[in-house]
Amino acid sequence: MDDVHMTHAHGLFISLEGGEGVGKSTQSRILADRLRALGHEVILTREPGGAPGAEDIRRLLVTGEPGRWHPMSETLLHVAARVEHVAKTVRPALDRGAVVITDRYVDSTRVYQGILQGIGGPVVDELHRIALADLMPDLTLVLDLPSTQGLARANRRLGDEDRYERMGDAFHARLRDAFVALARTHHKRCRLIDASGTEEQVAQAIWPHIQTLVSTR
Numbered sequence: 001m002d003d004v005h006m007t008h009a010h011g012l013f014i015s016l017e018g019g020e021g022v023g024k025s026t027q028s029r030i031l032a033d034r035l036r037a038l039g040h041e042v043i044l045t046r047e048p049g050g051a052p053g054a055e056d057i058r059r060l061l062v063t064g065e066p067g068r069w070h071p072m073s074e075t076l077l078h079v080a081a082r083v084e085h086v087a088k089t090v091r092p093a094l095d096r097g098a099v100v101i102t103d104r105y106v107d108s109t110r111v112y113q114g115i116l117q118g119i120g121g122p123v124v125d126e127l128h129r130i131a132l133a134d135l136m137p138d139l140t141l142v143l144d145l146p147s148t149q150g151l152a153r154a155n156r157r158l159g160d161e162d163r164y165e166r167m168g169d170a171f172h173a174r175l176r177d178a179f180v181a182l183a184r185t186h187h188k189r190c191r192l193i194d195a196s197g198t199e200e201q202v203a204q205a206i207w208p209h210i211q212t213l214v215s216t217r
């Protein structure tokens with residue numbers, strides 16, 4: 001079942017999703033630059049993070065040992081970070097008509113915690129309904145790349161924020177499959193993008209979807 005919710009009135013809400021190192025940050029930046037060049041106000045943000053309290057929570061999630069949290073604690077930390085992010089950054093920007101581009105959002109919780117860490121999709125969706133009033137992106141770009149290639153890219157620029165990268169090869173292979181399945185399930189909102197080309201090729205694959213979205217608003 002698809003899940004398009006139009007719970008904001010003015011701006012455009014775009015999320016980028018996928019496994020580690022698929023190019024979400026790179027493509028978010030390219031997209032923001034292109035939209036700004038057309039005169040749009042663009043807020044480029046990320047999860048976990050994107051607001052002061054959410055960035056504090058991010059440190060708890062992306063550093064340390066892979067098993068440091070119970071999966072439910074981990075889920076609640078991501079939801080708490082998202083509440084701060086949406087309240088302080090996303091909603092105010094959408095309310096004044098800006099384009100918000102976020103590097104990860106609730107689909108990451110659905111896949112990482114809901115599927116891979118066993119919390120269950122319905123539990124994640126219920127938490128999202130309670131805590132975020134079901135706010136969903138207008139468009140989600142799911143970047144797809146074999147997990148070994150993504151991890152090789154990600155490992156080139158790792159600092160100490162490597163907790164998820166250390167969750168193992170099998171975890172990351174399953175992650176890719178889960179994102180592809182999610183994109184197919186939520187096909188009205190999601191676009192599956194082949195992320196194996198150059199930065200420019202991937203950006204060219206993304207742009208027509210953005211033009212369609214902007215022209216229909």
Ligand SMILES: Nc1ncnc2c1ncn2[C@@H]1O[C@H](COP(=O)(O)OP(=O)(O)OP(=O)(O)O)[C@@H](O)[C@H]1O
Pocket residue numbers: 019020021022023024025026027103153154156157195196197198199200202
């Ligand atoms: N199309 C591409 N081809 C080759 N390298 C790329 C491409 N896109 C991004 N990279 C490089 O791969 C690395 C990871 O890219 P990026 O940070 O954009 O990915 P990400 O999906 O945001 O990663 P993470 O989920 O780990 O934060 C960076 O060093 C970036 O320069």
Ligand SMILES: Cc1cn([C@H]2C[C@H](O)[C@@H](COP(=O)(O)O)O2)c(=O)[nH]c1=O
Pocket residue numbers: 020046047048061062078104105106108109110112113164165
């Ligand atoms: C939003 C969100 C994120 N995660 C994980 C996925 C990533 O490994 C890290 C964030 O690191 P990035 O380099 O900024 O992509 O957090 C998660 O497990 N659940 C979530 O909801």
